[in-house]
Amino acid sequence: MKDFVFFLPTRKGSERVLSKNTRKFSNFEGGILELKIKQLLNLNLDIPIILSTNDELSIDVALKFKDDRIKIIERPEHLCQSSTNINDFINYIPTIFSEDKHVFWLHATSPFVDESTYLKAIEIYNKLDYNFDSLMSVTKIQQFLWNPINNSCVNYDRSIVKWPRTQDLQVLYEINHAFYINSIKNYLKLNDRIGLKPYYFELDKLKSFDIDWEDDFVVADKIHKSLFK
DSSP states (O other), X not given: OOOEEEEEXXXXXXXXXXXXXXXXXXXBTTHHHHHHHHHHHHTOOOOOEEEEESXXXXXXXXXXXXXTTEEEEEOOGGGSSTTOOHHHHHHHGGGXXXXXXXXXXXXXXXXXXXXXXXXXXXXXXHTOOTTOSEEEEEEEEOSOOEETTTTEESSSOTXXXXXXXXXXXXXXXXXXXXXXXXXXXXXXXXXXXXXXXXEEEEOOTTTTOOOOSHHHHHHHHHHHHHHOO
């Protein structure tokens, strides 16, 4: 197996969802961060879990597990602002890992991505051939998508047929940010968290759910309570 590290970033000062990583979620007092760390530990893999954060509450949640696999790296403040350029953060990753590492970057804000999904992603990445150089999670979209700038549909030609069957529409993929897997060598070469030929790891709608707004948090909390009483 390749030399993996789990990279789990959080930060304080979330503006859209206050304390979204550590406020109580479902039956987890430590919030979605506690849930996500527990999922990773349940994999029973000897892979370090790197919590990259400037948030004291996140650090407290991680320390309560008392597990040597969890490593805390305090992130520089200039990389923890809402105004931080994501490219600057991406370029920071190779400064904390050696070139032989493969970074499994995931987010606590995807609470429904579970252990089996992470194991499957690792399995697929380990077996990638020359056709792929990285992996990212996506959501399949096969719906009628309209571009208001061009005043036309994005994924079919209305001059051929105005309303095709949904199953005949061109398939597109939404990058749902649940996880990315890439080598540090690619980070250094491309300054990116994916390579030139990423494998598209499809997630269903539930696992693609991302907590980005307060309404998302409320809905996810209710769904989780309903599914995992």
